[in-house]
Amino acid sequence: MGTTKAGRLGPAVALACGMGLPAAAQDFCGGASANGQWIGGTEAASDVATAASHLEQMALVLQNNEYVALFSVSVPTAVRLEAQGRGAGDPILDLRDEGGAVILTDDDSGGDGAARAEMELTPGRYCLMMRSYDGSPMTGFVRAGRSEHEALTPGMDAPVVAGGGGCDLSTVTAFLGEGEPLDALIARARVTATASVNETPFWGFRLSEPTAISITAENPEADPTITLYDAGGAHLADNDDWDGLNSRIDLGAPLPPGDYCLAVGALGDTALPVTVSVSAYDAQAVMAGLYDRAEAAPPLDGSHPVMALGPLATRLRQDVATTDRATWFSFEVGRPGLVLVEALTNDMGDPYVALFDEVGRQVAYNDNNGDSLDSLLAARVMPGTYLLAVRQYGDGAQAPTRVLFELFEPATAP
Secondary structure: OOOOOHHHOOOOOOOOOOOOOEOOOOOOHHHHHHHOEEOOOOOHHHEOOOOOOOEEEEEEEOOOOEEEEEEEEOOOEEEEEEEEEOOOOOEEEEEEOOOOOEEEEEOOOOEOOEEEEEEEEOOEEEEEEEEEOOOOOEEEEEEEEEOOOOOOOOOOOOOOOOOOOOOOOOOOOEEHHHHOEHHHHHOOOOEEEEEEOOOOOEEEEEEOOOEEEEEEEEOOOOOEEEEEEEOOOOEEEEEEOOEOOEEEEEEEEEEOOEEEEEEEEEOOOOOOEEEEEEEEOOHHHHHHHHHHOOOOOOOOOOOOOOEEEEEOOOEEEEEEEEEOOOEEEEEEEOOOEEEEEEEEOOOOOOEEEEEEEOOOOEEEEEOOEOOEOOEEEEEEEOOEEEEEEEEEOOOOOEEEEEEEEEEEOOOOOO
16 A cells, blocks of 8 residues: 555645644544644534545554544534555544544454444534554554545455354344344343354344444453444444453444344354343443543543542652552643653552543553563653553453652753
8 A cells, every 4th residue: 555645635635744733722522632633624624524525634643642633524424434554554543522432443444454434423523533553653544534435445345254254134143132123122221142153153133213332242262353234234343352352342323223233253262152242322431441441531520530649749659459440640740851650560460551641642651661561651741730540451450559650850950
């Protein structure tokens, strides 16, 4: 890929490799918009519902960071959202609605490592966020358009799943909810079923009303994957390794009434049981999950537990029992400097640390410090509030952890 992409940039394309005008005055998507660029160059030119052609940006993703493209739809619109990396780049797309909820995540649905998703959006403003799968720097393209616009990626007509090929009603071997419409059932409780991939590689389900849903496949020893198709076999969404080795698809935009097929694969042992669940989409639960996995910073309004440490003068130590759900700290920095954070378990755990600024941007993260499973990060900081997440890797993991904060300030000239 690569040499012809620049040639496809036309008048409708906003070229923004770090040089566009940030939408600092626009505060939406839970604050994610503050560092974003309007995909059409301006807010008025970024309405996908009225655009004459697709809207596209060239995006530079720095290490452990993400690129944010902003767009809107003025009327209900079926959109196609895509991200494609140059060279060996492997992008992941996240879509946040105006309130900040993640309503879509995709990794490889565009084919050849590219990301792609198609969905119906209601009027509002959105943040299309591209990040690198492994956190490495990457140059790529993000595109937003309608179904009649030219696609950026080839797409995956039939992603690889256990059993081979795609999935439609002819391949369904069992129905979730015993064939009853799930919208009525999940209003009371989530619907679950358990079978190995060998026994049931394709599950079907029905909706009688437009419904926003979440789908999970759980058993880390099997390492399940899930791919959702409509009744005709058109690819809608997929996921692998949402939290640990389990998989989850969150569809915040309601699926229309109809029949659907869920392909379940296993990267591990296909004979092991996999529990498949469908529940009503819960935006608050989705955000809480992001906080628990240290993928996003919680607000400092008391809605999520954050231990306030106060001003960081020079050095601060905090002992805490950490688990596979992130423990959050906040601290204040009064002057520019360098913050160093260590998470120490003396080989009793495998901690991960992530540092965010007060608007929710990830500043730095670290997993393993050299040959040790303990973590260490260093980041330049400016005056303000910072949040630190510490979590243990592994389902159910826990370990006593000593978190050490140090602030180094620049030397002043004599």
